[in-house]
Amino acid sequence: NAGVTQTPKFRVLKTGQSMTLLCAQDMNHEYMYWYRQDPGMGLRLIHYSVGEGTTAKGEVPDGYNVSRLKKQNFLLGLESAAPSQTSVYFCASRRLGSYEQYFGPGTRLTVT
Amino acid sequence: GIQVEQSPPDLILQEGANSTLRCNFSDSVNNLQWFHQNPWGQLINLFYIPSGTKQNGRLSATTVATERYSLLYISSSQTTDSGVYFCAVEQAGYSTLTFGKGTMLLVSP
Secondary structure (H helix, E strand, O other), X not given: OOOEEEEOOEEEEOOOOOEEEEEEEOOOOOEEEEEEEEOOOEEEEEEXXXXXXXXXXXXXXXXXXXXXXXXXXXXXXXXXXXXXXXXXXXXXEEOOXXXXXXXXXXEEEEEO | OOOEEEEOOEXXXXXXXXXXXXXXXXXXXXXXXXXXXOOOOOEEEEXXXXXXXXXXXXXXXXXXXXXXXXXXXXXXOOHHHOEEXXXXXXXXXXXXXXXXXXXXXXXXX
16 A cells, blocks of 8 residues: 555745645545644644545635545645745545544645 | 643754653643654654553653643664654544644754
8 A cells, every 4th residue: 555645745836826736545544634834833734624525624724725526635726826835735644433644745845 | 722732842862862752732632643753754653642551662652631741752762763753632523633843853873
């Protein structure tokens, strides 16, 4: 099993550009999450999904959209990137009935 | 929302030393996890420990839920233990984790 994978690993955007980050998991987990990590801030939840076709806002959702059209994929979109969205983005998944979250390797995004 | 505070924020050890990391949380939880983020950025599950004590090799963790804290013990530290240690908690009725800001550990040879 590959576990949780994220695409791309690195990306540089100009202010105003858009992009989509892809998270994929092959563990048949029901729950999926998107976090951002900034220096000294720990991880903060952006959006999450408790099942295919469902999404919900986390702590810092502004400027991001998500979609969960397939159970194994969770997409994070930036419609108009801003320098404040420069961060490392982590995806995680979790099986229904279990508490443990499993993380992908992260995507480092720089917005200039 | 629930507050999670970790201490100390930074820790420097010589190889072979022992250390204790602390996580305080402001409300009752039904899920507490410890993670290690290695220098390459990968987040690794260490313990799922909403209460009680667990051990895994040189690492052990204790959560006293009634007093709202958890401790992570690292014995005979090695350079590979370096990185950031995060505590994260989940309250009943939620399906999301709230993370502390982490403890950055540097183990020197």
